[in-house]
Amino acid sequence: MSYRTVLGALLGLGTSISYYALLSFLPLANHIDGSIYDSYIQLKHQQQHSEKIVIFSIDTIVGGAPQYASVLEDLLNNSQAEVVVINPPQHWYGREANENGRQLRQLIKQYKDRIVLASMTAPIDAEYQTSIALYNYMIEQTPIGGSDTPEIEATEIHGFFEFAYQSGQNGIFDSPASRHSLEGEFIRDDDSKDISLKSVAALALHKLSQRTERDVSVFHSDSPLTSTARIQTPIWNLKAQIHNLSELCGGNKRIGDCKLSNVERFADLSDKFVFFGHTDTQTNAAEVHAMLTPRGEMSAVEVQANHILGLQSGDVYLPLRKWLAIAIVGVGGVCFGIVINTGISGLLAQKKNHWIVRRTLLSISALFLIYALTATSSLAAGVLLPISAPIISWAIAILTSSFVLLYRNQERMVERQLSSERKVVIDQASKQLQSIADRVHQDALHHMKLAMDWLELIQIQSPACDVSVPLEKMLRANQSIRENLIDTRLCAEKLPISSELRLGLHMAIRLHTKRLRKRDELILKVDMNANPIRENSSSRWIEAREGIFSFYRESINNIIRHAQPPKGRSTKVAVDLERVADVAVLRVTNDGGFSSTYLAETTENFGTQVMEKVASRLPNGKFRRRVSAKGDFQVELSWSMNGFM
Amino acid sequence: MEDVARNNCTFLQMIDPKARCEIVPSPQAAKDSLARHIPDLLVVDLMLDEKGEIDQKTSGVAFLHYVLCHHPHLNVLIYSTNPELAKQLSLNIEKHKGGFSIVDKMELRTAFIAGASTALLGEKRTPDSFVDAAY
Numbered sequence: 001m002s003y004r005t006v007l008g009a010l011l012g013l014g015t016s017i018s019y020y021a022l023l024s025f026l027p028l029a030n031h032i033d034g035s036i037y038d039s040y041i042q043l044k045h046q047q048q049h050s051e052k053i054v055i056f057s058i059d060t061i062v063g064g065a066p067q068y069a070s071v072l073e074d075l076l077n078n079s080q081a082e083v084v085v086i087n088p089p090q091h092w093y094g095r096e097a098n099e100n101g102r103q104l105r106q107l108i109k110q111y112k113d114r115i116v117l118a119s120m121t122a123p124i125d126a127e128y129q130t131s132i133a134l135y136n137y138m139i140e141q142t143p144i145g146g147s148d149t150p151e152i153e154a155t156e157i158h159g160f161f162e163f164a165y166q167s168g169q170n171g172i173f174d175s176p177a178s179r180h181s182l183e184g185e186f187i188r189d190d191d192s193k194d195i196s197l198k199s200v201a202a203l204a205l206h207k208l209s210q211r212t213e214r215d216v217s218v219f220h221s222d223s224p225l226t227s228t229a230r231i232q233t234p235i236w237n238l239k240a241q242i243h244n245l246s247e248l249c250g251g252n253k254r255i256g257d258c259k260l261s262n263v264e265r266f267a268d269l270s271d272k273f274v275f276f277g278h279t280d281t282q283t284n285a286a287e288v289h290a291m292l293t294p295r296g297e298m299s300a301v302e303v304q305a306n307h308i309l310g311l312q313s314g315d316v317y318l319p320l321r322k323w324l325a326i327a328i329v330g331v332g333g334v335c336f337g338i339v340i341n342t343g344i345s346g347l348l349a350q351k352k353n354h355w356i357v358r359r360t361l362l363s364i365s366a367l368f369l370i371y372a373l374t375a376t377s378s379l380a381a382g383v384l385l386p387i388s389a390p391i392i393s394w395a396i397a398i399l400t401s402s403f404v405l406l407y408r409n410q411e412r413m414v415e416r417q418l419s420s421e422r423k424v425v426i427d428q429a430s431k432q433l434q435s436i437a438d439r440v441h442q443d444a445l446h447h448m449k450l451a452m453d454w455l456e457l458i459q460i461q462s463p464a465c466d467v468s469v470p471l472e473k474m475l476r477a478n479q480s481i482r483e484n485l486i487d488t489r490l491c492a493e494k495l496p497i498s499s500e501l502r503l504g505l506h507m508a509i510r511l512h513t514k515r516l517r518k519r520d521e522l523i524l525k526v527d528m529n530a531n532p533i534r535e536n537s538s539s540r541w542i543e544a545r546e547g548i549f550s551f552y553r554e555s556i557n558n559i560i561r562h563a564q565p566p567k568g569r570s571t572k573v574a575v576d577l578e579r580v581a582d583v584a585v586l587r588v589t590n591d592g593g594f595s596s597t598y599l600a601e602t603t604e605n606f607g608t609q610v611m612e613k614v615a616s617r618l619p620n621g622k623f624r625r626r627v628s629a630k631g632d633f634q635v636e637l638s639w640s641m642n643g644f645m
Numbered sequence: 646m647e648d649v650a651r652n653n654c655t656f657l658q659m660i661d662p663k664a665r666c667e668i669v670p671s672p673q674a675a676k677d678s679l680a681r682h683i684p685d686l687l688v689v690d691l692m693l694d695e696k697g698e699i700d701q702k703t704s705g706v707a708f709l710h711y712v713l714c715h716h717p718h719l720n721v722l723i724y725s726t727n728p729e730l731a732k733q734l735s736l737n738i739e740k741h742k743g744g745f746s747i748v749d750k751m752e753l754r755t756a757f758i759a760g761a762s763t764a765l766l767g768e769k770r771t772p773d774s775f776v777d778a779a780y
Binding site for chain 1: 692726735736751
């Protein structure tokens with residue numbers, strides 16, 4: 001895989017996940033996805049056999065707790081209601097010490113396996129625990145050891161119901177009526193202790209399954225890929241299941257004597273869920289806890305009934321776990337990154353490859369289509385795949401990646417253009433200088449030589465004729481021209497950057513050494529440790545690098561000439577190039593090549609002067625030569641890389 | 646260039662008036678000539694003015710390399726305005742068994758005659774700065 005493909009993939013991965021994380025904080029994606037899910041689910045689940053639900057509206061009842069207890073007792077005992085969900089009216093509160101509550105407590109104690117008390121709470125939040133109020137006055141207390149102890153555990157009888165007041169169309173998609181939890185951790189209002197409760201629907205179904213030994217599938221859907229933290233179930237219109245208790249009891253607001261088991265359709269309520277609570281927003285707005293649903297405004301009692309119906313029928317939609325959603329976005333980002341990179345390359349290729357561009361557009365469309373199909377089929381299978389957030393993230397990632405890759409490519413093209421123009425100019429200048437030097441050599445010096453020959457022949461043929469003065473002058477002129485020509489040639493050779501150095505100093509050293517070994521000029525064993533030294537592209541460094549490279553060539557040449565057999569006794573040479581902080585060091589070490597006497601003799605020679613000159617031109621440049629006790633000979637050049645910033 | 650070569654002959658005849666000179670215009674012609682007979686002395690200009698050669702310096706040095714490899718006993722006189730070019734063959738020059746001297750073309754002819762005599766005697770003489778160029 002090429003560097004550019006990896007760059008494209010990383011760019012796609014990084015941008016898509018970043019944008020996905022950003023979108024997770026915004027409600028927009030949730031609203032779009034909620035709208036899609038709700039539309040699909042409501043379309044798919046148009047009709048529901050809701051005969052298992054019976055809702056008794058208590059909107060116009062003014063009776064006290066004992067009267068309710070009497071009606072409930074009749075339904076549980078005579079009509080054999082399967083489970084009764086009670087949404088206690090507010091006026092029941094404060095009956096703890098009241099004898100009126102005793103009948104209710106006795107009822108709950110007797111039928112605890114068939115009664116669920118709905119406790120309202122705010123929607124469960126992953127960040128913090130929500131507080132919950134419990135109906136302690138409905139639980140009989142037994143004095144044990146001087147303090148009252150409840151005869152029934154709160155968790156056995158209480159089911160939580162998430163309620164949130166919403167307004168406007170957008171509220172539907174965040175409504176706990178659509179997306180609700182089955183279990184939750186709360187803080188009790190009474191003693192501030194933690195309590196773990198099931199939802200009203202989950203507890204009702206749990207009681208049903210315990211009593212009838214039937215299983216409710218959703219409780220076991222503990223898949224590693226999906227989460228049960230917030231499930232979605234369909235919402236049906238259950239208005240037909242609502243019965244006004246007051247009307248049923250002959251318009252009597254006191255219902256204590258009302259026997260619903262005598263009414264034919266309520267005579268047998270076995271296998272049915274019975275709900276008690278306020279449903280009419282007109283008369284009891286505060287008690288109804290009306291919520292926005294895809295089927296319009298509904299009372300909390302109706303929503304609870306809907307949740308039970310959804311869970312019981314198995315029409316449950318589970319969201320994907322967060323890590324899996326992020327992984328999908330990441331994989332998609334990588335795919336889009338690679339596709340975009342290929343497309344941009346095709347677009348910028350010298351001969352524009354329109355097929356690659358077309359193929360890229362097709363691939364992008366295909367990837368989006370595949371995801372849309374996957375999301376749809378997942379929805380049909382009951383899994384809620386995030387839709388809008390990944391698609392928006394990918395779309396922005398495609399734009400960002402395209403922009404970055406285009407910009408980077410453009411920058412590189414300009415750089416390449418400038419570099420090739422510079423190279424042409426330098427090569428041209430170098431060739432011109434060489435050509436001038438050669439012409440002077442071939443022409444001016446040639447004629448000068450002929451003139452000198454002519455004068456020398458005259459001198460030989462006519463010794464009386466003294467031509468020493470013109471000859472002397474010509475020799476001086478020659479010397480001067482020659483020196484200038486040498487300088488010109490050196491200048492011409494230095495103008496272009498050594499081809500090996502284009503890859504960096506470490507590569508130049510490696511390549512030069514390899515070449516010397518290939519040509520059998522260097523026959524010693526080489527221990528090569530030339531490492532990259534984070535070079536920059538400043539003109540000062542490029543110029544200095546030429547000098548450092550010539551230093552290396554000089555050092556290795558010395559070893560070949562004076563340390564390598566047959567002249568020397570050396571067997572190996574070590575080359576080290578490294579950078580520590582801002583100091584770079586080049587070391588060339590050979591074993592047993594030179595003696596300290598030789599070192600003393602050679603301090604003033606030409607090679608040493610060249611090396612010292614290279615060192616003197618570098619920032620903090622230092623040139624050292626040392627012979628170890630073992631006789632190893634080391635040449636070291638160090639300099640500061642910060643001087644080239 | 647041939648004018649200088651002719652003058653070379655004139656000055657060589659000052660060492661031995663019976664000396665016969667053959668002037669060849671290119672490295673290839675010189676190789677052909679060496680294949681026919683081995684002279685007492687080969688005078689080489691490293692800056693060969695060879696038509697078609699991209700680099701004059703390369704062709705002269707390449708020819709010298711050929712001579713040192715194929716004619717190890719030949720007496721050679723390098724007579725060039727740029728004798729430094731021969732530095733790169735210093736190892737081959739050291740191994741050469743025949744006479745060998747290097748003379749700067751811009752020096753007086755006395756140096757040329759001395760260099761030619763040294764080479765003809767089978768001895769070696771190179772500039773001081775030449776052999777230990779690196780150190």
